[in-house]
Every structure is written in C-alpha cells, then in structure tokens.
Amino acid sequence: MRGFDEDLLMIPGPTFVPDSTLRVMSRQMINHRGKKFGEMLTECTENLKKVFRTKNDLFILTCSGTGAMEAAISNIIEDGDKILCPVYGKFSERFKLIVEAFGGKPIELPVEWGDIPQPELLEEALDREKNVKAVTITQNETSTGVRVPLEEISKVVKKHNALLVVDTISSMGGDYIPVDGLKIDLCVSGSQKCFSLPPGLAFISVSEEAWEVIRRTKRRAFYFSLPAYLESYKKNPPEQPYTPALTFYYALQNSLRLLLEEGLDNVISRHRKVAQATREAIKALELELFPKREENCSVTVTAVRIPNGVSDKDLREHMQKEYGILISGGQSKLKGKIFRIGHMGCVTDKEILTTIYALEQSLKKLGQRVEIGAGLEAAIKVFK
Ligand SMILES: Cc1ncc(COP(=O)(O)O)c(C=O)c1O
Structure with missing residues (x-):
C-alpha cells in the first residue's frame, strides 16, 4: 500500500509545496487592478525584500527563473556592451547565452566545473578589458553544487564601477545572501526552490546604480521592462503592467508568511x-x-x-x-x-x-x- x-x-x-500553500491556490480569482490585489502585491513585495535583505526596489515577474535572468540583462544592455561572465556550470553559462542573445559582448571566463570564480580572476579581467558594464555571478551553481562567496567579488566589481548581477535562483531563502550588504545591483530568484512554491514566479531586485544604467539604456525589453514594473507599482492601488498569475500570488503570500513565521x-x-x-x-x-x-x-x-x-x-x-x-x-x-x-x-x-x-x-x-x-x-x- x-x-x-x-x-x-x-x-x-x-521542491515540495506545503499543504497550506496548495490549499490557498484553490481560491477564486480577483480583480488584478483592484485594491485587494494591490494589498497582496504590497505585502508580497515587502516580505520578499525582507528575504532579500534589501531596501532596493523589488519586482515579482510571472515567469520561471530564467525570465528574471533575462530581465536583468535585457534592461541594461545595448549592442556591443561588454559583460563579464565567469562560467563554472550550466547556469552561469546561461548568463553568457542571454548576453549574446541581446547583442552584448560576453567576456567569458572559464572556470573548472566544481570550482568557483576567484576574485583575482575577475580583477585581472576587469583591469584588462576596461568598460565592462556588468559582471554576472551564479551564487549557487546548481549544476555543480558550489556556492560562491560574494564579499570579495563584490568589492572588485564595485572598484571597477561595474554592475553586479547575481543569480540566487536556487539559494535565496535558504542561504544567507544580504543583497544590500553585498551591494548586489540586480539580484534574481525563482519560486520553485527555497520558497517551496510551484514554478511560475521570479523575483528581481534593482539598486539605484542599476536604475541609472537602465534609464540610460535605449534598447530595452518589453514584457520584462523594469521601468514598466516600477510605474505600475507606484499606482494606487499598486499593480503589475500585465495580468499577473494570481493563483501563484496566493501561494507566494502564504509561503512568505510561513518563512517569516519560522524566522x-x-x-x-x-x-x-x-x-x-x-x-x-x-x-x-x-x-x-x-x-x-x-x-x-x-x-x-x-x-x-x-x-x-x-x-x-x-x-x-x-x-x-x-x-x-x-x-x-x-x-x-x-x-x-x-x-x-x-x-x-x-x-x-x-x-x-x-x-x-x-x-x-x-x-x-x-x-x-x-x-x-x-x-x-x-x-x-x-x-x-
Ligand atoms: C542557479 C539556477 N539558475 C537558473 C535556473 C533556471 O531557472 P528556471 O528553470 O526556473 O528558468 C536554475 C534552475 O534550476 C538554477 O538552479
């Protein structure tokens, strides 16, 4: 039996989804441009900021984690822009592929799989290349099981005035990743890992330095346009530019309450x-x-x-x-x-x-x- x-x-x-989260997903639809949704969006956004340990803007996207990676890159990139991409597994390689897809020039730094990119390697590349717009790091490389310490890397990236773009899709919520403390400019995560939610939502935080670059960037994403998300969030009640996956917001609201309740x-x-x-x-x-x-x-x-x-x-x-x-x-x-x-x-x-x-x-x-x-x-x- x-x-x-x-x-x-x-x-x-x-990952498995707690029963209480599964139950709230059977709730009826609500108006996604109404007060009720606005309140739920605000609660989810504020609670996510607690998990990310950030005061930066943070947006919830209806997509899997890769969508948030694409949002991070496509909002800051213009043709020929240099982006430094250490590659030490399947997901760090994905950043390189996204940069290519959006017309940027990835500077690939190959690292043995199972190892992590060392700050010295990044420093040398940043000194050599000049005008690198951003550095991409996969904080938790799920394909090799490594975790990248970000303290020194962040110092090197900031010293060279580049943006720090970090994928925490398989770690945010389970690992200690203080976004503001580490000066991460664009930090992305996804619902189906440490948040114990079904796949379908992704999260992205945006620093003031990142906004400066985004505002200057002419060529931009449409569905994932971050200025569009900001504009909608500022409305009263706050909303999303396009129809959000409401059912997943019910789940997110519950899961964040569970996380904060546990501490x-x-x-x-x-x-x-x-x-x-x-x-x-x-x-x-x-x-x-x-x-x-x-x-x-x-x-x-x-x-x-x-x-x-x-x-x-x-x-x-x-x-x-x-x-x-x-x-x-x-x-x-x-x-x-x-x-x-x-x-x-x-x-x-x-x-x-x-x-x-x-x-x-x-x-x-x-x-x-x-x-x-x-x-x-x-x-x-x-x-x-
Ligand atoms: C570190 C990391 N980055 C990116 C992704 C891709 O996320 P998704 O499959 O949600 O698009 C994954 C998925 O396993 C991942 O573990």
Missing part, C-alpha cells in the same frame, strides 16, 4: 544543518563530494561523484522504484558523472535521513561496498 501519490522530491527544484535565520540554519548532515553522510559512505573544496559546497544542493561500478541511471532508478525518492543526475558535461541531492525549501531531518537510508541501501544493492548505517549515523550526529 502506498500512502502518497508522489515520490519524495529530493531534486534541486521544483529567516532559523530557515537558513535548518538548510545549513541539512546540508552538513548530507555531506557528513556522503563522506562516511566513502563517496566523493563533487565541489573541489568542501567550504564551497552549496547549502541547498549536494553534488556527489558517481562511484566506480555504478551507473547514475541505475542508482536513481533504484532509489525511485524501491524507496519512492527522487534525486537528480548531472547536467551537460556532468551527465553520468555525478548525482545531486536537493535539500531546499521545506526539507528537514526527516526527508534527508530517509534519503540517506535509501542511498545506502541502493548502493549496496547495486554491488557497492558500503557500510550500511555509516551514512545515517554521521548524519544523525549533526542533528543531535
């Missing part, structure tokens, strides 16, 4: 603890973390090298079939080389311990020499 319809989602997004710092500690427990389990099972240095491991997704003698497909299939647990494989050039455990959103010790149990059992079943219980014991120690 099976008690749940769906497999346990331990992939790096979409942002508590949410971050929970993510850190779950991530640490996962890493301890992986090491105890004598598996190898994919990031080059453990201090650069993400707090929302753990990437692990596939051990010799097991196929990534078999491992994932076994975990799903026998235990109803879904984990992810590698993407692009890491396909078949790593597996990834997502631990973001409403994930707790309960879900991660179940996952580690299933991992141990599956590896054993597939012929690996693992000490059953070693991973669980190491993980449990972290929660004690």
Whole structure:
C-alpha cells in the first residue's frame, strides 16, 4: 500500500509545496487592478525584500527563473556592451547565452566545473578589458553544487564601477545572501526552490546604480521592462503592467508568511544543518563530494561523484522504484558523472535521513561496498 501519490522530491527544484500553500491556490480569482490585489502585491513585495535583505526596489515577474535572468540583462544592455561572465556550470553559462542573445559582448571566463570564480580572476579581467558594464555571478551553481562567496567579488566589481548581477535562483531563502550588504545591483530568484512554491514566479531586485544604467539604456525589453514594473507599482492601488498569475500570488503570500513565521535565520540554519548532515553522510559512505573544496559546497544542493561500478541511471532508478525518492543526475558535461541531492525549501531531518537510508541501501544493492548505517549515523550526529 502506498500512502502518497508522489515520490519524495529530493531534486534541486521544483521542491515540495506545503499543504497550506496548495490549499490557498484553490481560491477564486480577483480583480488584478483592484485594491485587494494591490494589498497582496504590497505585502508580497515587502516580505520578499525582507528575504532579500534589501531596501532596493523589488519586482515579482510571472515567469520561471530564467525570465528574471533575462530581465536583468535585457534592461541594461545595448549592442556591443561588454559583460563579464565567469562560467563554472550550466547556469552561469546561461548568463553568457542571454548576453549574446541581446547583442552584448560576453567576456567569458572559464572556470573548472566544481570550482568557483576567484576574485583575482575577475580583477585581472576587469583591469584588462576596461568598460565592462556588468559582471554576472551564479551564487549557487546548481549544476555543480558550489556556492560562491560574494564579499570579495563584490568589492572588485564595485572598484571597477561595474554592475553586479547575481543569480540566487536556487539559494535565496535558504542561504544567507544580504543583497544590500553585498551591494548586489540586480539580484534574481525563482519560486520553485527555497520558497517551496510551484514554478511560475521570479523575483528581481534593482539598486539605484542599476536604475541609472537602465534609464540610460535605449534598447530595452518589453514584457520584462523594469521601468514598466516600477510605474505600475507606484499606482494606487499598486499593480503589475500585465495580468499577473494570481493563483501563484496566493501561494507566494502564504509561503512568505510561513518563512517569516519560522524566522529567516532559523530557515537558513535548518538548510545549513541539512546540508552538513548530507555531506557528513556522503563522506562516511566513502563517496566523493563533487565541489573541489568542501567550504564551497552549496547549502541547498549536494553534488556527489558517481562511484566506480555504478551507473547514475541505475542508482536513481533504484532509489525511485524501491524507496519512492527522487534525486537528480548531472547536467551537460556532468551527465553520468555525478548525482545531486536537493535539500531546499521545506526539507528537514526527516526527508534527508530517509534519503540517506535509501542511498545506502541502493548502493549496496547495486554491488557497492558500503557500510550500511555509516551514512545515517554521521548524519544523525549533526542533528543531535
Ligand atoms: C542557479 C539556477 N539558475 C537558473 C535556473 C533556471 O531557472 P528556471 O528553470 O526556473 O528558468 C536554475 C534552475 O534550476 C538554477 O538552479
């Protein structure tokens, strides 16, 4: 007998959505240009600013995370503009592709996958290139499981008068990313990761320095025009330029209330603890973390090298079939080389311990020499 319809989602997004959030999504439609929506939009925007730890303008877009990445680039770019794009995984590479698509000149800085871009590398490139308009950073590179510390990078970027554009799609809400403290000019995130929402909304914060560039930029996005979002938000009641996905706003309002009720710092500690427990389990099972240095491991997704003698497909299939647990494989050039455990959103010790149990059992079943219980014991120690 099976008690749940769906497999346990331990992939790096979409994540499980709390029951109370699912319930509010069945509410009736309201006028998207009326007072009720204005109040909901204001509450969601103000609460998102708390999560982003920013006083900057912040907008909610009806799209997935990539839409917000596109909004960040398309609002600041003109033909031939130089944008520095360190590439150290699939999502940092996406910034480069968006810059190209909008007629900019990406200056690609290749970094070994599993490693992070060092501030010195950026400094050297910024000194060499001159007139770089912006630098793109993926704070949490979901494809490799690394987390990029932003303090030094931000100083280097600001010293060169460039804008700092940061993707926090798979980390905002689960990791500590103070947008104002780090002087991030355009910070983007998405609904289906740490916010425990369905895919469909994205968020973008805009600093005063970014507005100066946006105001000067002639060629601009239409659907994602940030000045259009600002103008609509200033109306009474505040609204969105185009019809917003109302159902997702009901969900967002609920999810932000849940996050604030738990306390942002508590949410971050929970993510850190779950991530640490996962890493301890992986090491105890004598598996190898994919990031080059453990201090650069993400707090929302753990990437692990596939051990010799097991196929990534078999491992994932076994975990799903026998235990109803879904984990992810590698993407692009890491396909078949790593597996990834997502631990973001409403994930707790309960879900991660179940996952580690299933991992141990599956590896054993597939012929690996693992000490059953070693991973669980190491993980449990972290929660004690
Ligand atoms: C770091 C990062 N950036 C961008 C994206 C793309 O977001 P979306 O699929 O919501 O467009 C993802 C999705 O996994 C991501 O993890």
